[in-house]
Amino acid sequence: MKKGDLIELEITDYAFEGKGIAKIVKEIHSQTEDNPKKFVIFIDSSYPGDKIIAQLNKIKKSYAEGKIKEIISKSPYRVNPECKYFGVCGGCKQQDLDYKMQLKYKEEQVKDIFERLGGFSNFEINPIIPSDKIFFYRNKMEFSFANKRWLTENEISTMQELKDKNFALGLHIPNYFDKVLDIDECLLQSQLSNNILNLTRDFFKNKNATIYSTYTHTGYLRNLIIRQSTHTNDVMVNLVTSEENDELMLEYKNELLMSFPEITTIVNNINIKKSQVATGDYEIVYYGSGFIYDYIGDYKFRISANSFFQTNTTQAEKLYNVALDFASFSGNEIVYDLFSGAGTIPVFISKYVKEVFGFESVASAINDAHVNIELNNITNFKPLLVDLNKSFIPLIKQQNLPSPDVIIIDPPRSGMNPKTINDILKLKPDKIIYISCNPATQARDLKLLCENTYKLTRIQPVDMFPHTYHIENVALIEKTN
Structure with a gap:
């Protein structure tokens, strides 16, 4: 061959x-x-x-x-994909696969990673938890502007005269950082989100607004981010630009509100960095409070333009309930939550434990956590700012914190720093619950934790993102002695 x-x-x-x-x-x-x-x-x-x-x-x-x-x-x-952009857009790559089979293969993938790559055996794997919705399940969509629109095979083959080749608002083509597929609908959020997307494109095209170039580092428009609450009627439109333009933003705001009075806040994030990130160095609020609110279970959370919040709200509640089930709290536990973000997990478990301490590296997330503590009248959760790429033992000693009975971990896709793993082994909690969106790095980290002191007992896959390869997984390890 x-x-x-x-x-x-x-x-x-x-x-x-x-x-x-x-x-x-x-x-x-x-x-x-x-x-x-x-x-x-x-x-x-x-x-x-x-x-x-x-x-x-x-x-x-x-x-x-x-x-x-x-x-x-x-x-x-095989099934017929619902989206007309399937096969070109890099998002829902499994949309042509029956959902039951998507779940089957995701569950098998997690099992294979833990057994073959992690070397684990004799653990319980619970059946994967499916998503209630397989379309329109996201509470956040991030779109990109580009001055190089991706041309479809049909457009190229017909040799037609193409309009607007230099203006796109949509989703990135896989492996092409500067090419964007111009779309007029996405089936992952809502029809309102699609309508806002299309109005935004038409408005800035008509204004001949420039698009930021990663080559020349000039141009105005960078990203459009739409957030929608699942359990309230809040809607946020966040336009990310490279500089301020008060006059144009006021016109855009008025156009949005005239067409979509459902919008509750409009924010302009100004990103002066050269890198392609959809967050700003600072923001200007043009309408509303600059925040939206949503619920996970009985708890209310404030979400800012750059906050991390689980993008499938209903599945997030199921995910956190799995963590609760694995923990089997008696009510007397001291809990450490690593990578605690805006405090969603500590708030969610607060009534089941004695005290919970959240360790987080991002200062703005700590601020959000304090707000969420007040919103829910929580008295037993303390957020702490610390660099989790370094040892956090000195902070524990400085604050004179009690030793943890349970540690909950929910790190980024890359997993944990070895220093964090060493700190956990020194703390020796009875149970560790590890939540991850990347089972491969999760199994790698757990293998290090389980070398001597701990044993993997249960894992639970949760499908947060139908039609994609991504899978969330919860793992429980317990002291062997």
């Missing part, structure tokens, strides 16, 4: 990130006829049951990779 070859395959298994697996027998000198080696081929966007003609684009010693050139017969698990 060589690169570019066409080969007929039957897909029999499924790997992470949308790669179907086909296995063929390849004659290798070291193998006998009775024990031939199976050569694995990974095919993008294929599913078990597909019969395809694939074109190989990478050949290695024990495996190859390719893409579909033709589907001879479809997998019974």
Whole structure:
């Protein structure tokens, strides 16, 4: 086999990130006829049951990779995608896979990561918790402006005269930081969100507003972020720009409110950095309070333009209830919550524990946590600002904090710093509950924690993001002695 070859395959298994697996027998000198080696081929966007003609684009010693050139017969698990941008937009890559099968493969993926990569055994894996909604489930969407609109294959092949090639507002094309697919709807948020998106595009096009360029570092428009509360009627429109333009923002505000009186606050974040981040160095509030509010369970939370808040609110409640179930609090526990953010987990568990201390690296998140404490009249939660890439033991000693019975961890996708892991081992809580959006780094960290003192007992996958490869997972480890 060589690169570019066409080969007929039957897909029999499924790997992470949308790669179907086909296995063929390849004659290798070291193998006998009775024990031939199976050569694995990974095919993008294929599913078990597909019969395809694939074109190989990478050949290695024990495996190859390719893409579909033709589907001879479809997998019974394939469904028609709802979104007209499916296959071009980099978002919902599994939208053409039956949702029940999405859940099956996600659950298998988590199990495989913990058993094969983590080396764990004899632990309980609970059935994955599905999402109540598989469309319109997000409370936040982030769109990008670009002065290079991605052209579809149809637009290119027809050689038509294209308008507005230099203005796009939509979602990034995978692997192209400067190319954006101009879209007029996304099925992940709401119709109101789509309407705001389209008005924003039309308004700034008509004003001949410039778009920020990562090459020249000039231009005005950078991002549009729409936040919507699930349990209240709050709606935030946050426009991220490279500089202030009070006159234009006032016109935009008036246009938005005239068309969408449901909007409760409008914010302009000014990002003067050269990097592509959808947050500002400072913000100007043009309408409302600059905040929205939402509930997780019985608790109310304030959400600012740059706050982290779980993007699937109803699933977040299920996720936190899993943590509660794993903890089995008696009411007398001292709890440390690492990477506590705006305090959503500490507030949620507060009535079940004696005291909870939240450790967080971002100062603005600590401010949000204090607000959420007041909103919910919490008296047993204390947020603490600390760099979790360094040891936090000195802060514990400085504050004279009681030792933890339980530690809850909810780090970023990259997982924990080894120093944080060492600190946890020194603290020796009875239980550790680790919540993660990346089971691979979660298993890596837990393997280090479980080398001597702890044992993995239970894991619980939770589907927060239907149609994507992402999966949230909760793990419980307990002292072995």
